[in-house]
Amino acid sequence: MASMTFITQIFRDMRNQKLRTLLTIFGIVWGTAAVILLLSFGEGIQLNQQKAVRGLGEYIVIMWPGRTSKSFEGLPRNRRIRFKAQDAELLKSVPHMKAVSPEYSFWNARARVGRRDKLVSITGCWPIFSEIRNVIPKEGSRFINQEDIKKRRRVIFLGTDLAEELFPDIDPVGDYIQINNVPFLIVGVMKRKEQDSSYNGRDTRRTFIPSTTFKTMFGREYINNIVFQADAPERMPTVISGVYEAMGRKHKFDPADKQALSLWDTSEMETFFNTFFMAFRIFLGVIGAFTLIVGGIGISNIMNVVVEERTKEIGTKMALGAKKRFVRSQFIFETMFLTVIGGFVGFAFSYTVINLFPYLHLEEYVGTPTISVSVSVAAVSVLGVIGLVAGYFPARRASNLNPVEALRL
Amino acid sequence: MLPERLVTFRNDSAFVELLNELSEPAxxxxxxxLSDGLNVEIASGLIESTQVVQRPPKEIE
Known part of the structure; x- marks a missing residue:
C-alpha cells in the first residue's frame, strides 16, 4: 500500500516539475551512457589489439642465431652460431615444447604470373608453422603438409594481399606461379588477419613453401631462424631455458650465455598488453563513474530542494503519526525511481549506439564494442550505489525534521 | 579422390575426420x-560417398 502512495506522489511531483525532473534524469542518463560506452569501447579496443598481437602467433618465440660471449670448453668467445633444420628437430624433445618449425628465408625472389611480375620473399617451413604463427588457410585452401615436405613438392602458399595482387578477382588455388622461373602449384591462400608486429615483412605479403623444397631449390644449408611455442604460456621460461640447454649442448656454448641465441618472446608483449589494457579500462571506468557521480550529485541536490519544498507536507505527515522510516523510505524510493529511469534510458541509448556502430566500418581501428556481462554488472552496481547515496542524505534530513518546526513554516 | 586439404599427414600415415555415432568428428x-597436390587418391580406409568432416578456418581471438 505504502508503495502505491509513493508512486502517485512521485508522479504528481514529476508532473509539477517537468523541467527539473527531466534535467535530473538527463544527468543520470548521461552518466550511465558514459560508463557503459567507455567500458564497452575499451573492451572492444582491447580485443581488437589482442587479435592484432596474436596475428604474429600466440605466445611464441622467434629465435635467431647469435654469437657466443663466453668461452666454453676451450672454445673461444665471439664464435658464430648457425642453425640447421636438424636444430629444430632437436628442439622438439625439449620438455613442454608444443611446436617448433625452422624458417628459411629468401628475399627478392621473382614471382611471375602471366605478365604480372613481383619481388616476393619466400619462406621455407614445416606444416606446423601455420599453427605457431597463425598463418591460417582460408576456406578451400590448405597450408604445406607433411607429404609436401617428404616429396619436396613444388607447392606454394600465398599471403592474402600478394594473392589478390597477382590474381585479381580469381581464386588462385590450383593455379601456377613462377618463382625464379620455376613453376609452383598454389595450394592455399592465407585467411586475412591483423598483424601488428612482424619480422621478414607482413605475412600477408609473404609466400611459404616446404622447407625441403626450399633447401633443394636454393641450396641452403643453414636456416634463418626457428619459431617455437610452449604448451602453456606460463611454461615459456622453462621452455626457453630448455632451449638454451639443448642448443648449448649441440653447438657447444654455455647455456648461461644469453647472447649465443637471440630470442624474441612475444608472450612478453602479450603480458605487457594485458597489463596496459587493464589500466586503460580502469581509467575509462573511473572517468565514466565520475560522470555518473556528478549525475548523482545533481539528483541529490534536487532531492534536497524537494525536501525543502515539501517541509509542510512532511510536517503534516509526521504530526499525523508517520514514522521516520516512512518519510525516509519515501525519499530514497523517489531517488531510486529517478535513477532507475535514467539508468534504463542510458542503457537503451548505449545499446543503440553500440548496435549502430558497426555500420560506421571502423572495426579495423577500434574493434567492435560489446556490452558484456562485466560491463553491465559494473554499470548497474555503480548506478545502484549512486541512487542509494544520493537519496539517503536528503531522506535523512527529511525524516529528522521536527514536525512542530516543519508545520510552523 | 578427396581434396588433399581434408587429409592430415602425420608420421607417414594419413587421416581423415569422420563423424562417429555421437556425431563428433573422429x-x-x-x-x-597418387596426388597432384590438390586432390588425392584414396587407396583404402574410406568408401565412396562417405561424408568427410571439413573444419572451418580457425579464428584468432
Missing amino acids: ETLITTG
Whole structure:
C-alpha cells in the first residue's frame, strides 16, 4: 500500500516539475551512457589489439642465431652460431615444447604470373608453422603438409594481399606461379588477419613453401631462424631455458650465455598488453563513474530542494503519526525511481549506439564494442550505489525534521 | 579422390575426420595413392560417398 502512495506522489511531483525532473534524469542518463560506452569501447579496443598481437602467433618465440660471449670448453668467445633444420628437430624433445618449425628465408625472389611480375620473399617451413604463427588457410585452401615436405613438392602458399595482387578477382588455388622461373602449384591462400608486429615483412605479403623444397631449390644449408611455442604460456621460461640447454649442448656454448641465441618472446608483449589494457579500462571506468557521480550529485541536490519544498507536507505527515522510516523510505524510493529511469534510458541509448556502430566500418581501428556481462554488472552496481547515496542524505534530513518546526513554516 | 586439404599427414600415415555415432568428428586412418597436390587418391580406409568432416578456418581471438 505504502508503495502505491509513493508512486502517485512521485508522479504528481514529476508532473509539477517537468523541467527539473527531466534535467535530473538527463544527468543520470548521461552518466550511465558514459560508463557503459567507455567500458564497452575499451573492451572492444582491447580485443581488437589482442587479435592484432596474436596475428604474429600466440605466445611464441622467434629465435635467431647469435654469437657466443663466453668461452666454453676451450672454445673461444665471439664464435658464430648457425642453425640447421636438424636444430629444430632437436628442439622438439625439449620438455613442454608444443611446436617448433625452422624458417628459411629468401628475399627478392621473382614471382611471375602471366605478365604480372613481383619481388616476393619466400619462406621455407614445416606444416606446423601455420599453427605457431597463425598463418591460417582460408576456406578451400590448405597450408604445406607433411607429404609436401617428404616429396619436396613444388607447392606454394600465398599471403592474402600478394594473392589478390597477382590474381585479381580469381581464386588462385590450383593455379601456377613462377618463382625464379620455376613453376609452383598454389595450394592455399592465407585467411586475412591483423598483424601488428612482424619480422621478414607482413605475412600477408609473404609466400611459404616446404622447407625441403626450399633447401633443394636454393641450396641452403643453414636456416634463418626457428619459431617455437610452449604448451602453456606460463611454461615459456622453462621452455626457453630448455632451449638454451639443448642448443648449448649441440653447438657447444654455455647455456648461461644469453647472447649465443637471440630470442624474441612475444608472450612478453602479450603480458605487457594485458597489463596496459587493464589500466586503460580502469581509467575509462573511473572517468565514466565520475560522470555518473556528478549525475548523482545533481539528483541529490534536487532531492534536497524537494525536501525543502515539501517541509509542510512532511510536517503534516509526521504530526499525523508517520514514522521516520516512512518519510525516509519515501525519499530514497523517489531517488531510486529517478535513477532507475535514467539508468534504463542510458542503457537503451548505449545499446543503440553500440548496435549502430558497426555500420560506421571502423572495426579495423577500434574493434567492435560489446556490452558484456562485466560491463553491465559494473554499470548497474555503480548506478545502484549512486541512487542509494544520493537519496539517503536528503531522506535523512527529511525524516529528522521536527514536525512542530516543519508545520510552523 | 578427396581434396588433399581434408587429409592430415602425420608420421607417414594419413587421416581423415569422420563423424562417429555421437556425431563428433573422429580421426580415421586411410591410405592414400597418387596426388597432384590438390586432390588425392584414396587407396583404402574410406568408401565412396562417405561424408568427410571439413573444419572451418580457425579464428584468432
